[in-house]
Amino acid sequence: MKSTLHRLAFTALGMMLTGAALAQTNTSGLPSTLAWSAYDVGSGGYNQAVAIGNALKQKYGINLRVLPGKNDVSRTLPIREGQVQFSANGVGGSYMAQEGIYEFGAKNWGPQPVRALLLNNSDQILSVIAAKDAGIKTIADMKGKRVAWVIGAPSLNQNITAILAFANLTWNDVKKVEFGGFGAALDGLINNQADVAFTSSISGKAYQLAKSPRGANYPIIAHSDKEGWKRLQALAPFFFPFNGTEGADLSPTQPAESASYPYPVLMTYAKQDPKLVKDMTQAMLATFDEYKSAAPGNVGWALDRQKFGWVIPYHEGAVAVFKEKGVWTAEHESNNNMLIKRQTVLADTWKQVQSRKHADDQAFAKDWMESRAAALTKAGMDPVLKSW
Template sequence: MRLRLAALAACVAFPAFAFAQQAPIQLPGTIGVTAYDTGSGGYNQAVAIGNALKQNLNVNLRILPGRNDVARQAPLRDKRVPLSYHGVGSYFSQEGVFEFAARDWGPQPVRVLLLNNSDQLLTIITARDANIRTLQDLRGKRVAWVAGAPALNANVEALMAAVGLTWNDVQRVQFGGYGQSMQGIINGQADAGWASSIAGPLYQLEASPRGLHYPPLPASDTKAWAWLRENAPWFVQANGRDGAGLSAERPVHSTAYPYPILIAYADADEALVYNFTRAMLTYFKDYETAAPGNAGWALARQRFDWAMPYHPGAIRALREAGAWKPEHDAHNEALIRRQGVMIEAWRRYTANAPENAEAFKAGWMKARAEALRAANLPVVFQE
């Protein structure tokens, strides 16, 4: 396999990463990755990163767009590509829930290379004229529910539950897709739904007669955040400054989660993961402003207390960069143990599982919950 070598001089330009005295970055001439669909923020970021790798290392990043979580992850599972610019669906795959509760999936041994923690919000948005000032004000309002998008609906359900609401407390309005749900809010068919603050439809909503509002969920709401940490640990506190109606002068304190999430599987080649992580850190300035949200890949924005474990190759690069500390090891090892509990529970369950798809999923969710409780670990997704 032909390797591309980065000159040592390229590393000297980034002394903060302490890479100048190391061997050159070594990567294959072509690397396949999956990403979100063409035109999405995640896809555009991958393209920008690929351009930086081509410019500095003469490495071609072959990007395979995927329209949903399964489409993004199947090539990774099947060893057709080593990496994926994924989303929160990678966390759901770790847990073996939603689409990943199907017979051909189950809990996946995923590992993080880097997280993008940008200034966007990922939260419940509302039409300003609906007078929903807080999440509690959703009671009795029309909330979008997207068919075939259980992970998206789980986000809405989690934020409502954090403030004591359920779907029974709101008017659930069903839409056939995410885009339709946003247009439904703009057109007056619904009052609230799930969105990223940098999503195109939010700029349309902001400019429409209805207007745009972000109900806040500040850190001072300790009860709500305690609930989320226990029951929806993929969420993080965010000071939203990027997106429709947001700015550094007009931020909103609410929720987000890393997006994209650069992942590999646990058995991915450690040298490849190490060198790819180094490359993204070393050449960050070359793609930082090349696509919206790319600033979130900065070393200073990495979170080592999140809900998915890091790959050993990435840990090595992050440790050399001075970011990964010994105290991060215990959390990472605990997350790997959690994955092991679920993977073993899946192995035992599938040895004698029912054939019917619905019965299979229900039985798995029960077996999963029992295994996690027996290990004194949070269930998160109840059976």
């Protein structure tokens, strides 16, 4: 009897160990270790990447190393240099990198051949957040207030530029306060060094501000103000009107009338191995149920929330997945091909500008922006790209 119990016990233990081993079997096709760059620690993008890493670990035994970056350049550089395979990036490291504008118009950058895998379109907002005690209820109320400027982060700064334009304001109408990173900018609000900063409503820092003595609120960007929206989208065409219901001090019964765009953007470069991209995309979709509730905003990674007509092309490896799932249309293919052609026009023009002599960096930048606009116009493309 005792030996029989021992055998049953060992059999049960063996089954448990086998089950555990099977749970850790890597059937994804992905390497055992992956690396992503992401936004700073405490941001919504970083928290999501960590949650996704946990799901990959549980389902496939894959280790995901998340490299935080303070700005667009520091998040995109590791992809360019091959230090990470993918990035949970923003519009700066995707759209602006593609276009070769702002920091990406510097001589050591230029237009980048970026590609998307998946876009996160959650119920959060990507907009300005204000300390409640600053009394900023609308964008017009930002006049004269202290506004955070993040060094080396063109997406954050240009986003605020566009939002200011909504109310016919510029940086000359506010007090610019410089910070070294996204996290530092939000800390600046908490510490009463600034009154307004750009954020994701689901970032850890937004929650910290809301719980701080200063409190938080989202200045209204009225959806009915059509002229305001024309001014905003002329500078930041990737924005769209949105009622945010997820994030600090937000809920379905307490929404914010504001603006948003996809964030994060899981992206890579065109040169990345199509099989690796396909396997990564499939793994993201296969583990969705495991991570969708593990961090604020993760629901936005769902396949049915993708915007296939956004402003950067999808990688061929990701497109293969979408075609297999029957969600990729001829219209999507046409738009993707147009965006890839646009990148070719930009890259060719950049080479021409680089081949010419310039008196200084300012002359180089002027030549690039003028040549860029002329080349895109000649190719039948709008210099300011708009999504559909």
